Amino acid sequence: MWTYIVRRTLYNIPVFLAIVFILMLALRVNDPVSAQLGKNAGPEQIRLLTEEMGLDQPFIVQYGVFLKKLVTLDFSERSWDQGFPVSEMIFKAVPPSMAITIPTLTITATIAICVGLVSAFNRGKAVDRLLMFIAVIGMSISVLVYIILGQYFGAYVPSESIDGWPFEVAVDASAGESALFFFQPAHWVSFCMLPVIINCVVALGYDTRFYRAVMVEESAKDYIRTAKAKGASTQRVMFVHMLKNAMIPIITRIMISLPFVITGSILIEVFFGIPGMGRTLINAINSKDFPVIQTFTALFAALFIASNILTDVLYAMVDPRVRLS
Amino acid sequence: MLISRRVMTSGMALGLAVLCGFGSGAAAADKEDLKVMQLPIRTDGPKSLDPVEGSTTYDNMACAQFYETLMTNKYASPMEMEPLLLSEMPTTEDGGTTWHFTLKEGVYFHDNECFPGGKGRAITPDDVFYSIKRLADDEHKLENWWLLDGTILGFNEYKDAQNAAEEFDYDASVPGFRKINDREFEIVLTKPVYRFLYILGMFQTSVVSREAVEMYGKDFARNPVGTGPFILDTWVPKQSLTADRNPNYHEVFYPDRDQWSREDKRARLHRAAGKQVPFVDRVEFTMFIEDQPMWLEFNAGNLGYSQVPEDYFQEAFDRSSKELKEDYLRKGMRPHANKLLDFTFRGFNMEDELLGGYTTEKRALRRAISYAIDLDEINETFYSGRRIVYDGPIPPGLDGHPEDGYSEAAARGRNIAKAREMLAEAGYPDGEGLPPIRFYTSQNAINNAVAEMVKRQLDEVNIKFDPVFMDFSTLIEAINKKKAPMFGFAWSSDYPDGENNLALFYGPNEAPGSNHYNYKRPEYDALYEKVLTMGPSDERTAIYAQMRDMILDDCAYVGGMARERFYLVSPWLLNCKPTERYYGWFKYLDVDDSKRE
Secondary structure, eight states, X not given: OHHXXXXXXXXXXXXXXXXXXXXXXXXXXXXXXXXXXXXXXOHHHHHHHHHHTTTTSOHHHHHHHHHHHHHTTOOOOBOTTTOSBHHHHXXXXXXXXXXXXXXXXXXXXXXXXXXXXXXXXXXXXXHHHHHHHHHHHHHXXXXXXXXXXXXXXXXXXXXXXXXTOOOOSSOOXXXXXXXXXXXXXXXXXXXXXXXXXXXXHHHHHHHHHHHHHHHHHHHTSHHHHHHHHTTOOXXXXXXXXXXXXXXXXXXXXXHHHHHHHHHOOHHHHHHHTOOSHHHHHHHHHHTTOHHHHHHHHHHHHHHHHHHHHHHHHHHHHHOTTOXXX | OHHHHHHHXXXXXXXXXXXXXXXXXXXXXXXXXXXXXXXXXXXXXXXOSOGGGOOSHHXXXXXXXXXXXXXXXXXXSTTSEEESSBSSOOEESSXXXXXXXXXXXXXXXXXXXXXXXXXXXXXXXXXXXXXXHGGGOGGGTTXXXXXXXXXXXXXXXXXXXXXXXXXXXXXXXXXXEEXXXXXXXXXXXXXXXXXXXXXXXXXXXXXXXXXXXXXXXXXXXXXOOSSSSEEEEEEETTTEEEEEEOTXXXXXBOOOGGGSOHHHHHTTTTTTTTOBSOOOSEEEEEEESSHHHHHHHHHTTOSSEEEOOGGXXXXXXXXXXXXXXXXXXXXXXXXXXXEXXXXXXXXXXXXXXXXXXXXXXXXXXXXXXXXXXXXXXXXXXHHTXXXXXXXXXXXXXXXXXXXXXXXXXXXXXXXXXHHHHHHHHTTOGGGTTOOOEEEEEEOOHHHHHHHHXXXXXXXXXXXXXXXXXXXXXXXXXXHHTTOOSEEEEEEEOSSSSHHHHHGGGOGGGBTTSSBTTOOOOHHHHHHHHHHHTOOXXXXXXXXXXXXXXXXXXXXXXXXXXXXXXXXXXXXXXXXXXXXXXXXXGGGGOEEOXXXXX
């Protein structure tokens, strides 16, 4: 297995280098200097800032310098926009994102798999149709609509009429600098629970339909019929036989989502004021803050590659027929 | 399955109840007998807390809580200046070349570990000189050098010499800085420059502590040590900023009763007259990138005031009368309108092959475009008529602004007949042979729709309009590189003097400087250099008008418009008269917790 992991990692290095190359090239289509300087920028200021940003160097040199930093895990470069070291920004932004994404992923996967099972088991019946109708409605509405309505009817309106209503419209200044603020139960309920609910509602539509399709495919297979013929209970057929055999697509789906646990959810974080990775990244993009964009994107790319390799390893663990070779 | 569901539902409900109980308990425990005010910062807030690196409104808003300038705007009448770190207004005996300053007694830096024993020391003239010298240090990218470029005797030479040297020497002397004693000093200018006094009120010239700069190095931008009314507690960039009252704040009193207008007195803004500030123990700013959460938080009573976003204006105000609606009045909200010193326009690049130039034909083409555009229709359609349309670059309220906003030199639209006449004079009768006008503007919903309206308006005289939408930084870049033939842009005055806006057309300021139009007329430049040395007078106002009409006659832009910003103030926030002229006024605010819901 370790040989496989090492080999896959080596294969992915050119992919990673290409991602970073294309990203850096794409970023440099526009000059970030104007974005950083105010309305009174003069030629001398532009020259100074260009030099300070290292943008006067040939592109290949800039690429090499950034790669060196990645290889040595040197994330001490400061954000052009904020002046903070990028490593510090990552350290502070990951926990708030995880406070939203881990519960979202867990709840969504659990509910969607269960609903998918129920729906598949009752394929074509009223229950199945109703569940799929709700799923289609859920996935047809823009996440922005859920957020706007969620903030209004989930936080603002009830807080006007119900004393002690737990959900807040947005994170306030009390969050301060503590990276673990959002993991405290009271704060999590106030600031994260509503975003998690919205995230789950949005994700459930897609996931339920996906898991239903997987389960339907499994439910038509011979071993299910055999299990039923042998008198296995419905619960046993569903949760032992069917679920176990459907693990490969389930793992694929979950593993694809895993990097988002770190990267966060941009819109949710922006609207609810959650200082996570998504919000930090979108702010960096808006202000053309190359050190932050480059580092975050390289990190995301590395996460995706790692999760892909991990997925393959998990395949072999859940299905003995899969060989890592 | 039913059992599992029931168990799951009950479990979730129980968990929620427990957590909610925990939440309210924790919240109660957090409540202390402190006066805390919660305020919003619309958008993502400051990018630096170092005054010399700041340039935006939000840098200003944050820095003004921790640092102070020699002079500041008056809270009761923000267009006027008053001493802040000085005991009296600076004086001059030679017509404005040499200025004499006396520092106020008892002004101390914040207590901070950068000082011996952690105790802040009194400010001296050396601190003022040091803080101003930082503007010349290219380590700070000279972001605000333009403020004093060519103004102080020997300062430009000092800047060049120190930046060329291996190390920037802050102890090297500048001929224009003269220390008399520990409280008095003089600054000698190269020539009388009237705006110098305004510049000493701008946050970029705030007095900082050298000890803190040297101790924190690059991290000084997040460890502010000044003399301001508040001391930084936490700053989470783009998220929040909290600050506590400075217990050693020097004597600053709430404006006297006689400084307030009758209208202000009706709003009971005078009730704290004569009291030492600040009143609150803690201020908590939250940044809002999106308007909806800010607006909902304000409506829920969690914010002291809020700007009224365009999308929510009609929720709070009657569209035509601009009166606050009944339900907001019942909640005890107080409205406040601010006329901004704004100049929004559609500029022409005077070096562009098609639209630029000073010949009769080129001038006629620009005037044809201007005559064809109906700014009033844009104002009514997109801004509910809340913008002020006016001629010339000088915003309402300043010397040089034309009476009633109209100048005869302007090609004010809509005048289709004149537009056609000018088009013919330009050599494009009925628009024949005229290539499409490429218009660069920043991408947003309103700009897109406005561009569509302008396109329709210009279509009526057969001028083809080709808008190009881009993000704001790309727009600035295009303008700086003189690539935009026509562009949508805006300018907010740095200080309340028409000279600041007239500088936008001064030849040596051409792009990438603030003269984005690349307007160059020697007679205009000569007049500008003359008014720089003049204080307010009828003569100066007449020259302002002459310069204004020169620009209008050449038609270097189509416009302009000024915004009127509407604010709502919560009943629990006292003494609040929001202004965007300066941001040192948060110290005057007070809270009445009994009025919170």
